[in-house]
Amino acid sequence: MALKSKSSCFQSITLLLIISFLSFLKTNAQDLCGTYELYQEMMKNDPIFRIKQEKSKTQASARSQFQGIVTIPVVVHVVYNNEAENVSDEQIYSQIEVLNEDFGNVISSPTMWSDVAANPQMEFCLATRDINGNATCGITRTYTDSTVFRIQTSVKDESTGGISGWPATDYLNIFVCDIANVRGYATFPDAEDSIDGIVIDYLSFGRGAQFNFSDPRFNLGRTGTHEVGHWLRLSHIWGDGGCDIDDGISDTPSSPGPNYGCAIGSLACRGDSLNMVQNYMDYSDDGCMNLFTQGQVNLMRKAFDVRGSRVSILSSKGCDAPAQNDVHFTINFDEFPQDMRWELLNSSNTTVASDGNFDPGDEVLNIPPPLANKSKLYSWDLPDGTYNLKFYDSFGDGFPQGSYEIRSIYNEVIISGPGTFTSELTIPFTVNKSKYRFIGGLNNDWYNPANWNRFSYPSECYNDVIIIEADCEVDQLSLSEQKNLVIKDGAVLTVKQ
Ligand SMILES: [Zn+2]
Incomplete structure (x- = not known):
């Protein structure tokens, strides 16, 4: 009995100590960025993310294969509880401008680091086309009852007062809200799509004397630059540890910890080198920061190599003109989808879309074709004109138990019917009803x-x-x-x- 009460007393004290330690962390005003905290959380709780991160550490520091400018479509989600948090379009434009300067090396780097400073050659554009092909200005605004969003995923989820991001395969999602105790945080590559993106506190967002900032030292939009660096896999230059922990980048001097203010002249871990306090991945004041190194640029650009974690951004249509006729085509398959294929031809008889070779399953193992008696939806962006939709059936009996349908974006049926034919079926249709x-x-x-x-x-x-x-x-x-x-x-x- 006595032993038990002693044990629970010990547990309570331990718990109290842990709580005090955690609240110390939470209230540490010097903790400017919450990325590392979120990263640790994900490494602990998400085994797939952990495996991918371990793998990424083995990436060589060689230059990336992809040459040329990387264009990154951006959507900014403003999630506000009061008018001050509902930042203006102009404030958003100013943040995009800063990203374009910092990732385009418009601000010249200090001569003391000129041998290692490098240009990431990246451009950021506010999306002009949304996921459905519609015109957009790349900004969403959502009123929320939540007064504050702490470092977690709640701002990215409707059920917790936030808003879902757009697909990370095509857009960089930037959430702007009240985060309370840090200026921003980001997900590293390989996070789940539903939480991917960066979050910036509304009081550290953008650049300009006319906007509200919580601290004049952080009013030049560098919180955004820093968080995009994380989004492209950069760590803090002190590696979130002491001198025995490195950021994995060979040309950033190892630093004993974060640097604040503009501590030019402070010594790095090896006393013969200076701290690179001007690096965007340090904690220096916005006005002090002005460089990425070649090693950092190599790692960021690796995301856009053939198997890179963010390579799909290169084929994003997010900054293209809005779609023309957004048309949705549905096939309801019968029992034998493996027998059929389809193609869409324009008036010059050129194939503009097609599909076929559907998985037959395995008759011996009694595995039916995965699409048997199922539906498949396709979306097309078609210029005005006349088209032929053609079906082919190799067994020569069509798919009479199934059907097809094409609808306009306004949900009007353009053509539809059963799959009743023998080997081939041609259905002409026209799209020209755009509003x-x-x-x-x-x-x-x-x-x-x-x-x-x-x-x-x-x-x-x-x-x-x-x-x-x-x-x-x-x-x-x-x-x-x-x-x-x-x-x-x-x-x-x-x-x-
Ligand atoms: Zn950070």
Whole structure:
């Protein structure tokens, strides 16, 4: 009995000590970045992430294979509880500008490091096209009841007052919210898609005297630069440990810990070298930072090599023009999907999409084809025109128990039917029903069809300009009679024929 109570007393004291230690960590005002804390958490709880990280350490420090400029489409998710947190479009533009300067080496590096400083050659663009092919301004705004989001994944999840990011295969997600005790944090590559991205506190976001910052030392947007460095696998230059821990980069001098302010002249672990306090991956003030090294650039760019963790970004359409006709094609297969294939031909008889060779399963092992009696959905972005959808069946009996359907983005059925044919079936169809939307200021020429964009959903980025929707073909527009219309900013006029 006595022993038991002694033991629980000991446990309580231990627990108390742990809690005190944790709250010390949480309240440490010098802890500017929460990436390492999140990283440790993921290494502990996510075995797949852990294996991938171990593997990445073996990556050679050789130059990456991919040459040329890397373009990274960005979507900024503003999650706000009050108007101060709802940062303006201008503040967002200023952060993108800083990323483009720092990753494009626009700010010249100090001569003391000129032998190792390097240009990452990366560009950041606010997305112009969303995952559905619609026009976007690359900004989402979400009101939340949550007053604060700590270092975890809650800002990336609707159920906890946040918002889901866009696919990390195509976009860099930047979340802006109130994080409370750090300025920002990021996920390393190989995190799950649903939590990928960087998070920046609204009081450390962007650059400009007209915006709100919690601390003037961090008002030049370098929190963003630092977190994007993590997003591309860079560690802090002190390796988040003492002199016995390195950041894995050979040309950043090993530092005993983070440097604050602008401690130029302080000594690195080996006394004959200076600390690289100007490195974006240190904790120095924004105005002190101005370089990535060649080793850091090599590691970041490795993400875009053939099997790199972020190579899919290179083929992202996130900064392309909005899609033309976003068309959705569904096949409902019968029992034998392995017998059939399909192709889509344009009016010049060129194949613009096709699929086939579907998995037959294994008859001997009694494994049915995975798509048997299932549906498959495809999305196409088609210019106006006439098309032929062709089905082929190698067994010569079509797929009469199955069916097909093509719908427009407005969910209108363009063609549909059962798979009743023998060896070949051709179905012609036309897409030319796009809706048009004018986006421009009061002084723009709204009679000129060139100023009319394809259908897009209203975006808050356009809330101070006129938006006119028209449910007609662009060459059918005849708006000369509307000259004397008085339209106030933000008004929506629908012209229907
Ligand atoms: Zn950091």
